[in-house]
Amino acid sequence: MRSLIKTVQILIAAAVISGCGKTWNGQYQPAGFPLGKQVLEIKDDIAVRSIYEYGRLFGSSKYKAEQKSDRIILTGRNNSVYVYAKAEDGNGLKCISESCKGWLADIHDEWVKVDKD
Secondary structure: OHHHHHHHHHHHHHHHHHOOOOOOOEEEEEOOOOOOOEEEEEEOOEEEEEEEEOOEEEEEEEEEEEEOOOOEEEEOHHHOEEEEEEOOOOOOEEEOOHHHOOOOOOOOOEEEEOOOO
16 A cells, blocks of 8 residues: 555656646637737647738748646747746736847737636
């Protein structure tokens, strides 16, 4: 019985360390922008940012998404890298790398989660 308890404790510890159960999947919109203009959708190892004009898809960009327990790393075209952590609300994304700061950035620095888990 003790060995079973010890095994379960080890499995739980390994899951916590590896970030098991933490996912960044979902749909996000840029903070402070009108709803429906841009959407960032994260699904496992892919993120797609879509831009809409007059209710129609105007363009999109695809990113490789590397999900960690405490952050998500998006790699775009030309190997541009954007690192995000959880925003203060615990649901949104806030950029913690310099690459998404400033007006020349390819992607917004704050995103609000629009779908609920």
